[in-house]
Amino acid sequence: MEWSMGEAWVDEASAEARAVGSVEQARERIFRLGAQALTEPELLCVAWGASARTRGVREEAEALLRHCGGLKALLQAEPVELSGLPGMGPRRAAQVLAALELGRRAQRTLERRPRLRTAREIHAYLTPVLGALRREVFHVLCFNARNVLVHDIRVAEGTMNMCPVDPREVFAAALVSRATAIVLAHNHPSGDPEPSVHDVGLTRHLVAGARLINVKVLDHLVVGDGAFVSMLERGLLPEPERGTAWEWNAAQGGG
Structure with missing residues (x-):
């Protein structure tokens, strides 16, 4: 024993x-x-x-x-x-x-103020931040006239399937950054980046509001699981104004 x-x-x-x-x-x-x-x-x-x-x-x-x-x-x-x-x-x-x-x-870019010129570059920048969240969040990326990102601000956080966005917070972010243009972005925790009817309606509302303060909305990206949708590429944004110095290219993006 x-x-x-x-x-x-x-x-x-x-x-x-x-x-x-x-x-x-x-x-x-x-x-x-x-x-x-x-x-x-x-x-x-x-x-x-x-x-x-x-x-x-x-x-x-x-x-x-x-x-x-x-x-x-x-x-x-x-x-x-x-x-x-x-x-x-x-x-x-x-x-x-x-x-x-x-x-x-x-995984985030080492550049403090990266120059982002395509929807795909925006997606690569955002994926480490938005790609594995359980809640929807809404970001405003603020740019100067040379497409240099001067500020990335999270203006809203919601639940697994919705994120209430206050337009005042969106425009405040642009004004504080003295941005010439902005890109809107939010995630879909479900993994499907297809924009909802609400997403499209909100985007058009924000585009109209941005015009009043002379700020361009270049795009709205919806980030899913390894994929994204550019609303500009989908034709869900109003036609950009002609004669600008912007070189935003949604055609190189898309998920």
Whole structure:
């Protein structure tokens, strides 16, 4: 009986050592092969740091990914919801969300004031910000006469399927930035970027209002899951005025 208990203790200690060892090996592989060589569960284990020194941490990481449906869904999880999952807690949830947010921000352009001239360039700029949100948000991108982005302002945040927008907030963003032109943008958490009837109506209303303050609405992008729709390309915006210096090209965009 004593031998059996001793054997059980050895097995338990060995399992813990293997768990800790697997995390240490993952860290070593990052330095040898780069972080891209690690699996998603291994990356989670490394992100958890010291709290990964528990048995079954790899299994917990795999179970978390299965439960959430992958990394993208994990990024969309609310902190309180994530911390309540088995094996998580506030500390692990914060570590995971912070690591994922760092990755998302790293995708943003390094230019502080990028020059964006096409709908596709706008989409590439916005995807890290709008591509994995659970709620609709509405952005106003403010440009000077050289198509340089001078300000990107989130003016509204709504629910999973709607986002009330106050035109005063839209125009205030343009005026404060002293913008010559603006691009409107919002996301569809469902993943389908097809504009709704409400989206089209709101856009036409904002275009009409912008004319009163001598600001051009170049486009309105609806961002979905890996795709987007340019309302200018779809012909849902009034024809742009002739004789301007703008080189906005919606034909190169579209999702």
